[in-house]
Amino acid sequence: MKNENLNDNFDLICIGSGMGSLTVASLLSRYAGKKILVIEKHFQVGGYTHAFARKQNKFHWDVGIHYVGDMHSGGFSRLLMDKITNKKVVWNKMPEPFEKFVYPNRTFELFGNEEKFKSDLIAEFLDEEESIHKYFKDLHKASALFGKSMMMKSTTPELSAFTAQMENPEIVTLKDYLDHHFKNEDIKAILASQWGDYGLPPSKCLFATHAALVVHYFNGGFYPVGGGGKIFESVEPIIEGNGGAVINTTEVVNIIIENGKAIGVKTKFLRGEKKERDYFAPIIVSCAGAYPTYMKLIPESVPIPFRKSLSEFYNKEKMATSVCVYMGLSESPAKLGFKGENYWIFASNDHEENFRKRNEWLENFGEVKNLYMSFPSLKDPDAKNHTADMIAFTDYSLFEKWKDLPWKKRGEQYEEFKKKIADSVVDTIEMRFPGFKNIVEYIEVSTPLTNEHFTSHPDGAIYGLACVPERYDKTKSPWFDVTTPIEGLFLTGVDAGGSPGIAGAMMGGLATTLKILGSRDILKNILKE
Structure with a gap:
């Protein structure tokens, strides 16, 4: 709807059109009769759920949805998503194994079956069998705290609740847990392989955050048929059907x-x-996001008691950002053995070192040592042409000198830098999968500046504020909450939820919805299949 055709007054306004806002807008439109306005800065609506196309609409990619867990029949995420989208989005289960963790000395294949995951680990690391069994029990215990607290209190659990579960109160981070319970460095590496999904090395990430992620994928990975853009397409009629509107740009x-x-x-x-x-x-x-909301959107003249401490937290725990290389392929990557699974390729089994050296490949443009590989077209039965996307972590500082230049007009030096990135990624894949370079027809690079330009996330961070232990200490980090010091203002999305990603943002949206309603009755409707 065009801005000039809109009325000025609504029951509720959502800033941003990401998964958190779409959750709030859909549920409150459907179950509370709210007339809602969703406002999006980007010309493409949907936040990190949106998709884009290139080369005369030939190639399509998602910017944020690479796979989602808990979308099996009966999974809570699936029940919630079906309510949000009115069951208009079909979820396709990825082929098994749905992930491969590639290390210099071994490759571990992850299947969407908890018992197989456990038995495959035991088969490779028999000496660690007792610890493996305990690990899976602890995953469930820590993960359950998230769901229980979000459902009952519309907030994430306190840090003390997580540490109380551990037999040793000094076990806080993922690295603490792995070092305490396991001796073999290879199994420690494998168990931490999905750290890229929350963007922190094991020494920084709360064990419970990692646990919630691992449990989230126990039934495999899923991908929306037709791409992530189908989510917004299904929600917009719900919003408009109740007199609301969505505006972009x-x-x-x-x-x-x-x-x-x-x-x-x-x-x-x-x-x-x-x-x-x-x-x-x-x-x-x-x-x-919490940082842009408190530091930019709320006028400086309005006192916020924790502005200074939020700024200090952000500067201390700055998130790594990423470059993403989108590829249009002339032939199916299946000819090279790919089936649609994700690849996590690591330089070593030391993830602290992997994270520390995340910028080395950008300094000499050699082999990309730590790389995520995904093939959207093999996950989506509706895909007409084949695509791939590759992600590597980096720091905003390497791109900062171009930050004040306009999008698509950042100059030859910037374009040359992006070309070197693309070439390094293609050459890295070619080394492992000969013949890949020959099927690359189109290539485009997205940098942290792209993320920052379209999302306003500081430094182009893609996961919100860091999921470090301090995040869950409400006395130290009061900004991680649905409610704010301002009456009538609420947060949603990943900073309001317990973890990053589409599911984390969706849970943040549910928590916000429950807080606004002041009732949990809506959960009965969600749990009805």
Whole structure:
């Protein structure tokens, strides 16, 4: 809907159109009759669920959905997603094994079956059998805390609740856990292989956050048929059906606050004449992230008691960001043996070192030592042409000198830098899978500057604020909560949820919905198949 055709007043306004906002907007439209306005800065709506196309619409990629867990029949994430999308999104189970963890001395294949995962580990590491059994029990215990707390309290559990579960109170991080229970360095590496899904090495990540992720994929990985854009396509009619609207290419400049209460937002249309306009609602939900909300969207004149400590937390725990290389292929990658599984390729079994050396390949443009590989077209039965995307972690600082230049107009030096990135990634894959270079027809590189430009996430971070232990200490990090010090203003998305990713953002959206309603009755509807 065009901005000029909109009324100024709504029941609720969502800032951003990511999975957190889509969850809030769909559920409150359906179950509470709310008239909702969703405002998106990007010209493509959907946040990290959106898809894009290139080469005359020939090739399609998702920017954020590479795979989602717990989408099997009866899984809570599936039940919730079906309610949000009115069952309009079909989820295709990835082929098995759905992930391969590739190390210099071995490759471990991960199947979407908990017992097989366990038995495969025991078969390779018989001396660690007792610890393996304990590990799986502890995964379930730690993961259950997230679900119970989000359902009952609409918030993540306190750090003390996680540490109380451990037999040793000094076991806090994933590295603490692995070093305490396992001796073999190879099994430690394998168990931590999915750290890229939350962007932190084992020494930084809370064990319980890792546990929630691993349990999330016990039934395999799933991919939306037709791509992630189907999520927004299914939600938009729900919003509009109740008198609401979704607008794009519109930036929220700030949240309007009067007498300590959020009453609306000031916006700026980003194309053509930069028109400003105010929209009003008694409830404002920010899916922009905790840091942008408190440091940018809430005017400086409005006192927030923890602004300084939030800034200190962010600067201390800056998240790694990433480069993503999107490829259009002239032939199916199946000819090279790929079936649609993900690959996590590591330089060593020391993930602390892998994380520490994440920028080395960008300094000499040699082999990419740590690389995630995904083939969307092999996961999606509706794909008409074949695609691949590759992700490698890096730091924003390597791209910072171009940050003030406009999108697509950052100059020859920047374009040359991106070309070297693309060449290094292709050459790395070619070394492992000869013949791959011959089927690459189109290639495009997305950098941290791209992330920052379209999402406003500081430093182009893709996972929100870091899932370090301090995040779950509410006395030290009060900004990780659905509620804010401003009446009528709520957070949603990954910073309100317990973990990153589409599922984490969706759980953040559910927590926000429950808090706004002040009732858990909606859970009965969600749990009805």
